[in-house]
Amino acid sequence: MQNTDYFKKLQNCIICSVNNKRVVIEENGREFIIENFDCKKLEKVRVDGCLITSGIKCDYSVIVDRNSQDLNSVYLIELKGSDAKHGYKQLLQTYNFFISNFQFTSMHLRIVFTKDSKPQLKSPAEKMISKLVAEKKITFKKKSGDMTEKI
Incomplete structure (x- = not known):
């Protein structure tokens, strides 16, 4: 169900709406x-500090080809320094x-980090993300260094 208050708030958190062939989102190096x-059409949304102002949240969202009824394809993007474990949360x-x-039609979670500490055991959040991927509810990619996504 669409929450109309948050849908209106989303409108105010759009940083840019473009149809460029290349879009770069950068933070934390x-x-x-x-x-x-x-x-x-791509809409870059500031999640942290705008759409969500309290609690744990990722940095950005990119919405692909949004229409008035739903968000279609959504990318949630976390650009981390070194704490990948917190990025999963x-x-x-x-x-x-x-x-x-x-x-929305599809959800894609992406984390880009400087260094992955490679913990022996997966965190509860990482296990839940793996479960969502297995159930085909989301796609997930992580990468140390910069990440390029073709859509």
């Missing part, structure tokens, strides 16, 4: 690059926020 060769909490407040 990390870059998430979107190659948009079909020139789809941020993505999972933001995912839960989106499924509670918006309608």
Whole structure:
């Protein structure tokens, strides 16, 4: 079910709306690059501090080809320094926020970090993300260094 209050708030958190062939999102010395060769409409949304102002949340969202009824394809993006474990929590909490407040066709979680500490055991958030991937509810990618995504 679409939450109209959050849908209105989302409008105010859009940093840019473009159909460029290349869009770069950067923070913490990390870059998430979107190659948009079909020139789809992309909306870059500031999640942390705008759409979600309290609690754990990711940095940005990119919405692909949004219409008035739903968000279509959504990318949740976390650009981390070195604490990838906390980044999984941020993505999972933001995912839960989106499924509670918006309608969308597909969800893609992405984390870009400087260094992965490679813990022996997966964190509970990482296990839950793996479960969502297995159930085909989301896609998930992580990468040390910059990440490029073709859409």
